[in-house]
Amino acid sequence: MIEFMAKSDSFFIRATVETNGTTFAQAAIDLGAYVDALGKSVLRIHRCEVRYPNLDTNPTGPGPVIETCNYQLTTQSQSSIVALTDKSLIASGQQIASFDGTLALSTLTDTQDIGPQAWTSGYLVGVEQIYLGFDSSASNVYPTGGSMSVILECTVETLSQSAAMALALSQQ
Numbered sequence: 001m002i003e004f005m006a007k008s009d010s011f012f013i014r015a016t017v018e019t020n021g022t023t024f025a026q027a028a029i030d031l032g033a034y035v036d037a038l039g040k041s042v043l044r045i046h047r048c049e050v051r052y053p054n055l056d057t058n059p060t061g062p063g064p065v066i067e068t069c070n071y072q073l074t075t076q077s078q079s080s081i082v083a084l085t086d087k088s089l090i091a092s093g094q095q096i097a098s099f100d101g102t103l104a105l106s107t108l109t110d111t112q113d114i115g116p117q118a119w120t121s122g123y124l125v126g127v128e129q130i131y132l133g134f135d136s137s138a139s140n141v142y143p144t145g146g147s148m149s150v151i152l153e154c155t156v157e158t159l160s161q162s163a164a165m166a167l168a169l170s171q172q
Helices: 161-172
Strands: 003-006 009-020 025-030 041-051 065-074 089-099 105-114 123-125 127-135 146-157
Touching: 009 127, 041 089, 041 105, 041 161, 065 146, 089 123, 127 146
Parallel strands: none
Antiparallel strands: 003 009, 009 025, 009 146, 025 127, 041 123, 041 146, 065 089, 065 127, 089 105
8 A cells, every 4th residue: 555645845655565474575656746757856755764564472483583574665676685785775674573582572673774864865766666675584473464664754856857867767
């Protein structure tokens, strides 16, 4: 499900990807209402906030256990989580759950590897579609069904046609 707010100085784009807990999952986010490289319109993402699927706090197996799940936001479709060096990466992060020897949850950490808020002016997007990816396939503590969501704080900007087209081509 993708929901768009009306255009203004700053607006929010919300997106969700459904996960089965066993394979990489991805959902496309249509930005066609905001991005038109030929028309010189691009999107600037200022912040990316994340909500992970609910955690199964009663995992099976011997303890102690450390489990992770990862998310990413990219300008190109992917089949797995990509490295920070991938030119299509806009944002990524992970949640790490640690269970002690009795399999009681001992720590839960949410880290953002990279995100638009890390940059002075956010992240400029010149493509009409971006992708939200999620992977918890190596985990037994994330649900076999659930959803991972993001909220993006954005603005629309105008570039010269050549600059908008160069940005779009660099992100494909």
